[in-house]
Ligand code: FES
């Protein structure tokens with residue numbers, strides 16, 4: 001099996017590894033770097049549970065190969081909080097009961113992380129649209145949408 | 161027994177204590193468990209719905225890099241027993257579900273061989289290299305066809321494919337029908353659904369050769385059932401197996417069952433002497449995790465001229481798939497449907513026939529609203545059909561036909577006792593919150609354009625918190641029915657409780673902590689809840705069928721009271737006061753009215769564990785812990801009303817939900833925030849079942865919906881915001897005041913949406929008798945009604 005050496009920065013730490021070219025980015029993060037916060041709900045690009053941030057953009061790590069991120073800057077759910085201090089989006093999910101089993105949650109958090117930087121003051125329907133590619137089987141999304149609005153508010157307050 | 165301190169935490173909206181690790185990606189789910197030397201397992205699965213396995217050639221696979229073993233059905237049967245769900249009762253026919261199929265496979269996806277390799281990539285490579293020769297057999301993929309005399313038989317030891325059948329008549333049905341001004345009869349159908357938790361099933365197993373024990377991490381809702389099922393299949397005593405449920409990514413029913421993959425993975429760990437892991441991928445999940453809801457019912461209703469419902473007759477035919485699931489059996493769906501059919505109605509007559517029929521499809525089992533969702537659909541559609549026939553508002557028909565709260569406990573026409581409910585009150589609260597008359601006026605104003613407005617109601621009762629009495633009556637002898645809790649005050653004063661429940665996202669670490677902190681009079685932060693480990697937690701049933709708060713919660717309260725009484729006895733001795741004069745609050749036990757004469761729980765614990773540091777009262781044993789196994793009354797019933805307002809696009813068949821109101825009564829709410837979250841999620845699943853979700857097979861039993869591109873879960877774009885109206889009718893004589901509530905949202909939503917769509921399309925002559933009402937289905941119904949209308 002063909003191998004390739006890659007160098008990636010994940011949550012501020014740089015890793016140099018050799019990977020099989022067919023290894024998915026999700027498996028690389030989870031199994032090679034032990035960053036198991038990124039979850040796999042379908043492995044065919046529909047559920048969004050595996051969403052992470054690559055060079056500032058939300059991507060589905062089940063649909064990318066590790067070899068494709070050579071030289072990239074990655075952010076995963078493990079890198080969102082500042083030590084034990086939750087990121088405002090995490091804080092809002094906690095406050096508004098935006099998670100139940102928590103399996104889909106990392107994907108929602110990372111999707112919203114990117115979306116709220118582009119659109120700091122979204123309407124409810126913009127939020128619904130932004131997370132329409134993430135599936136959650138527990139919450140019916142209602143509290144996720146509420147949490148996203150609240151997070152947008154606190155991020156704006158923090159920025160000003 | 162001492163008086164309970166005032167409830168401080170129960171009924172409060174408290175943020176969940178389990179959330180921070182989940183939010184930070186630190187929680188450990190099954191897929192995150194890695195053990196040294198661990199191997200990965202994958203399964204070769206039958207591509208045929210029904211086939212004899214002629215031979216399996218694994219040589220090429222075994223020669224591939226990283227491959228450690230290939231196991232076939234012929235081999236595994238030498239050291240495992242098939243999974244056999246037992247049931248008492250003459251009509252039941254058990255099935256043998258082998259760890260790996262042999263000599264025949266009975267549904268597409270059934271595991272036929274297992275491949276073990278160093279990692280998943282090598283496993284997937286090798287799976288393709290295992291050559292299996294099949295001799296296809298004629299499949300039977302439709303339950304009604306499976307009941308005919310010449311249908312192919314799935315299980316040769318039985319004379320036909322009927323796994324379970326039951327008949328019932330309360331004795332008044334024929335007379336009620338004879339007296340009725342109106343009788344209507346029709347056939348209803350429900351497509352197959354699946355619970356599709358975001359995390360699939362999975363097992364990690366590790367054999368310890370030194371002491372002959374097996375440790376199993378499983379994504380299970382019922383660790384003790386898993387242990388019992390594995391013990392039987394592996395010929396091991398239960399004491400040699402430890403089952404641990406890590407963080408679970410949703411369950412909704414199917415994760416309470418024991419599956420062949422579980423048995424195979426454990427058998428492999430034992431034989432190879434290395435830890436092994438299997439994770440279900442999404443395709444496997446949609447092929448092989450227990451499915452649900454596939455029913456046909458011929459149903460009849462009798463009513464007075466004013467719409468008062470008098471009686472139902474129904475024949476339920478449930479497609480239970482290829483095997484009877486452990487431990488609830490294939491009777492679960494048809495029998496639950498038949499039993500719950502009368503719902504909140506005062507009926508003169510009710511009779512049913514119920515059949516569970518084997519077909520060459522994935523087995524069906526527990527899924528949120530099991531049986532209840534379909535029976536509610538049948539009943540609530542019939543009620544609306546009566547309303548239409550009598551030209552009476554559907555709300556009035558319901559109001560007139562419910563039993564009254566003052567008549568509870570009420571024995572329904574199926575013989576089930578509804579302990580407490582206020583159906584009319586629930587209906588009134590929903591109509592009021594929704595502004596029902598205004599909605600009807602808006603509907604009339606909306607007119608007859610491309611978008612048609614409809615309003616649908618659904619009233620239901622929900623079976624929750626079942627004790628062994630219910631499972632005995634059903635003949636489900638392998639379901640324990642009770643649950644248990646151990647409450648321990650540690651020597652340094654922290655409180656821990658160990659429960660037989662197993663959370664899959666319901667928030668047990670918070671809600672049980674609320675209950676326990678109140679019972680013991682300690683701060684919430686002093687309490688830790690531990691679940692999901694057969695070695696650490698007492699024996700019980702687990703978390704399914706909306707039971708945890710009622711049954712495990714009841715056990716927790718009763719265990720906590722023992723600990724509280726002992727705490728007060730010791731404290732009274734320390735304070736030289738009478739126990740009855742003590743008050744307990746915030747971890748301090750004080751003499752009433754004398755706040756300074758007090759000891760802390762930690763002081764009491766120190767003495768309890770180190771009696772030499774002082775003296776314990778005479779006759780009091782050391783330590784501070786108690787266990788209670790609680791077998792509750794047969795059941796407690798939640799009830800509710802849903803109201804849906806929809807717009808149906810008659811060109812595309814698309815349904816948009818404009819408004820959604822739920823009236824929910826689950827007794828005392830431990831944490832209203834969590835209750836609402838459960839309702840939102842349950843309603844979402846009900847809407848999915850009603851409008852989008854459908855496991856489709858071709859005529860040969862080949863599933864066509866094996867990805868999330870084909871099996872459609874609702875997204876943010878389809879789901880409404882749900883408005884919730886709470887009421888609390890306490891269950892009489894209950895330990896806790898709690899009722900279960902996890903399923904009501906699903907039970908109510910499918911029918912409320914179906915009735916709303918039916919209401920919208922009634923002017924076009926469309927009759928709604930099937931679910932899901934996917935766009936293509938509605939399109940077909942609308943076109944057919946148009947054709948029939950032109951012809952008439
Ligand atoms: S796991 Fe990547 S989209 Fe579902």
Ligand code: FES
Nearest residue numbers: 100101136137138
């Ligand atoms: S919280 Fe369970 S899938 Fe979203």
